[in-house]
Amino acid sequence: MNERDREHSPPQRKKRVALFVTCLADLFRPSVAFASIKLLEQAGCEVTVPLRQTCCGQPAYNSGNYEDAVLQAQEVIQLLAGADYVVVPSGSCAGMISHHYPTLLDGEWRDRALELAAKTFELTVFLKDIAHIRPKRKKSPAKLPSVAYHDGCAGLRELQIKSQPRDLLRELSGVEVCELQQSEVCCGFGGTFCAKMPAISGKMVDDKLKDAVATGARILAGGDLGCLLNIAGRAERLGEDIEVRHIAELLSMQFDGPAIGKGK
């Protein structure tokens, strides 16, 4: 390509990303969705938020109501069909769409599910591996206090998310993650599990919280609001003052508001 051609070639089209907000972020933590939009724009994407979105269908699916989960999956597939990429600030919802929709559906719907699966990414994976986000040129104003990271199980095992959040925290926010000792053990959320088997779930979240507190970190971050609401709720019950936040809040350096479960 000579200089002249280059001048006339159109600028590279921005990646068009549809944000799947997730029901928990929509209801409990809108700042996660706003932070995600900001990060995606920082990574050079054009972000849309399909307005008819609600929930990916995990509650029905995991409770064994496959029939209703199928209907929900079909709604989501239709809703997101037009996007180049779908980004989800949750490992378990991204895993639901990319791993479980194709096994849940048959025939033509399965093909459509596979198409959607191929372009659906969890937020940190998309930012790091697809959009190659770079830190803002201006130096970030506040340095983050120490951060521990909780790996959500679906992200970890269905989507192999491990290095991405750590790399991003280092590159964008300038912090090294303090590792939990039992970082690959479930926090006991498990969707309806935590309410159906509260005593067992309580023991599990207690172990997770103790592990996080023992790291000495000021903030516990994670990529899944389910886990984070669970751990933050237990921290409040026990009066632990560790702050629990979604990683999107930290990466976008938007964390002046109260942490999850904290009052003003």
Next chain:
Amino acid sequence: MEQHSDTFLDNASAALGNTAQAERRDVIAAFAPLIRSAAVEGFTEFDALRQHVKRVRQHSLDHLEYYLGQFEHEAVHNGNHVHFARDGDELNSLVLDICQQHDARHVAKGKSMVTEETGLNDFLQRAGLEVMETDLGEYIIQQAGETPSHIVAPALHKSAGEIRELFQAKHKLGDRELPETVDLVSEARQVLREHFLKAEVGIIGANALIAENGYSMLVTNEGNGDLCANLPRVLIVCTTIDRVLPLAQDATAMLRLLVRSATGQSQTCYTSFYSGPRRESDVDGPIETHFVLLDNKRSEILDSDYREMLECIRCGACLNHCPIYSAVGGHAYGWVYTGPMGSILTPLLTSLEQSHALPNACTSCGRCAEVCPADIPLPDLLRDLRHEENSKKLSAPRWRLGLKLHSWLTRHPPLYHALTSIVIPVLHWFGRKHGNFERLPLAAGWTSQRNFPAPEGKTFMQQYKAQQKRREQGKHER
């Protein structure tokens, strides 16, 4: 064995309340995965071998009848008797018949989950036989009148102190105090020795049946299996039909996965192959040998969507890596098989009606499937059982209907958004001071253990739509 799976939640709460045992489970839960991963990481072919063995197991199950036929033919050729038992009762009666034919009074037993499944010990004891478990763990729980809490380490729930108290109560110790663990082991060995010598019948299990030569394979760390097999006059091998593999090399390939996954060893202390009765030139060995091969619903499972469960090699890794098993221990599951594999096998081998709590004892964290050497998608099978539970309306109606309503609402976005944009701001307003609720109607399960974080404010959708509107207006005005 008597079943208590229907009271899983109560069993679990009781187990969580026993702090000494809970603490010991925590230690084991931290330790067991480490020894497994050290063994697996040091063996570079693990994943390749896992795929290979999976294909072999699938092939054997696809042609189960053929390989069982070949096994029977070869085993009979080696001088064994081969029996097939449709269910547990049939296995028990077959074994009792054999014992009675030989006027046996004493039975020495190696570890066998299959005979736990059929309740063989009780059955033989009721018929007047003395049955002695000879695996150390099994011996301990037999003395204590308990059931196994782990498929590989049946007495995992017992501390050395508890075992010492047990021996003090059951053995004639005189003034011996058995201060060290090794003293406990030699005490048990002493008692068991005598029993090996007086038993007329030995009963053992099998890790595999080899079709090409009619042998069975057994691994132990104590060597008690070999004593059960060689000292008594009669040997009975009890196992299930799905254990058959085509070739000896398939059995040894499986072994390399099994042992690393089970105990983190590269090999157990004893790996034995049993061919049949003593031949004329042999100096020892049983004079008569039997195989009793149990079906007990395996054929049904083979034809069902849960077929992969038959590929389980009973290593116990899924138990050791399950946070729920670690939290509550094996007894909470209320039957023979425990942890993730037990939560699938129990409904399949007994009934979903009695045990539908078990498939719910899962957060779908996937750690079990990650380590399973048989590559069984355990969380998927557990979810499929919840699907059956849901379809058969076995789950609590408030959950079933609540989730149905939730799903319906999410499929009507305008209504869903209208409703949430009222409820969420109200919830936010009530929780604005503390940022969370200690108690909340309809969330008792959640709030029994943790506070309920309050929503941040309006829903995202409310805020986003308002923001878009402002932008539109801004454009118009410009």
